Amino acid sequence: MSKRAxxxxxxxxxxxxxxxxxxxxxxxxxxxxxxxxxxxxxKSIVVIKDKYPKAMIHYLILPHEEISSIYKLNKTHLNxxxxxxxxxxxxxxxxxxxxxxxxxxxxxxxxxxxxxxxTDMNSPSLKTKVHxxxxxxxxxxxxxxxIKKLTEDGYIQKISNDTHKILMSLPLKCNQCSFExxxxxxxxxxxxxxxx
DNA sequence: GTTCTAGAAC
DNA sequence: GTTCTAGAAC
Numbered sequence: 332m333s334k335r336a337x338x339x340x341x342x343x344x345x346x347x348x349x350x351x352x353x354x355x356x357x358x359x360x361x362x363x364x365x366x367x368x369x370x371x372x373x374k375s376i377v378v379i380k381d382k383y384p385k386a387m388i389h390y391l392i393l394p395h396e397e398i399s400s401i402y403k404l405n406k407t408h409l410n411x412x413x414x415x416x417x418x419x420x421x422x423x424x425x426x427x428x429x430x431x432x433x434x435x436x437x438x439x440x441x442x443x444x445x446x447x448x449x450t451d452m453n454s455p456s457l458k459t460k461v462h463x464x465x466x467x468x469x470x471x472x473x474x475x476x477x478i479k480k481l482t483e484d485g486y487i488q489k490i491s492n493d494t495h496k497i498l499m500s501l502p503l504k505c506n507q508c509s510f511e512x513x514x515x516x517x518x519x520x521x522x523x524x525x526x527x
Numbered sequence: 528g529t530t531c532t533a534g535a536a537c
Numbered sequence: 538g539t540t541c542t543a544g545a546a547c
Contacts (some may be wrong), residue, residue, distance in 0.1 A: 383529075439528045447532055456529095459542080514536095514541065 356435040358382070359440045363393060371421075376414055378422070381446075383456035385466060385485055388449035392418055401434050401477065401487045406453060412478060415445050422447055432474040435465055435500075436490045445474060452506060453522050458514060462497050467506045470498045 353361065363369050363377050369403040370390055381389040392415050396402065402413075419432040428449040438444065448466065458461065464470060472480075472487075480487055491496075503512045507525045511516035 358528065458529095461543090516541075 336513055354515075356439065356441050357371045357467060359393060359442045359444055363395075363442070365515065373414070373418070376413060376418060378418060378447075381448075382525055384448075385457040385462055386449040386454050387403050388397050388426055388447070388455070390422060390447040390511065392432075392447060399411070400438050400443055401472070402489060403443070404477075404487055406481065409478070409481065412481070414494050416478075419447055420481040428505065429477050431471075434474075434477055436470045436472055437495055446471075446517055447489070450506060451522065453519075453526060455490045457519070458515065461504060463503060463518065467504070468498045470495075500508050508510055 347393070359379075362379050362382065365379075368379045369377060369384070370380055375396070376392055376394050378392050379392050381391055394411055396411070415432075419430070423430050426449070428451065430447055430449055432445055432447050434443075434445055452463075454465065471489075476477070477487065503515070503518050504510070505512070505518070505521060505525075507522075510521055512521055
């Protein structure tokens with residue numbers, strides 16, 4: 332989280348808390364309680380529909396347990412993460428589309444959450460280069476990759492600010508072919524050609 | 528995370 | 538002149 336964002340979170344405990352507003356970064360924790368957006372729920376995890384889906388199918392899997400991000404994970408969480416994997420398999424069984432599961436290297440929202448997203452990337456809420464690169468570059472840490480890192484290292488290493496900037500600045504490239512669009516509108520138009 | 532919009536890019 | 542991107546939001 333940026334210095335500015337930290338200041339804003341702190342600000343919530345004062346001015347904004349007085350107005351009973353919650354900081355935007357707590358949005359997922361709020362959504363988890365909303366029956367309208369809950370897709371599935373077990374004793375330990377919840378699956379919700381992403382409020383601003385970046386593909387035709389886009390869910391989030393979150394634990395009830397208060398884990399703020401992937402950077403709080405250790406080997407004791409492997410059982411919980413195994414449930415994430417089982418849930419991902421279950422969701423895949425219920426859909427015809429190709430689905431990917433993974434985590435953002437620098438999450439914006441609090442509460443550990445795993446994206447389950449279809450590869451079409453066809454959605455009105457997909458608007459910016461940051462959106463695109465956060466799902467199609469190594470900024471997206473696949474489920475398998477996260478399990479591997481956690482098993483081997485016992486924790487998830489943070490990426491540097493420089494690496495973050497570089498990944499978000501990478502030129503646009505189609506996730507399904509070698510096409511390199513010159514801007515977002517061109518990419519979005521191109522993605523339609525991959526839809527059956 | 529989104530919204531809004533100034534000004535860069537075209 | 539219009540399209541598009543990128544940074545502030547108290």
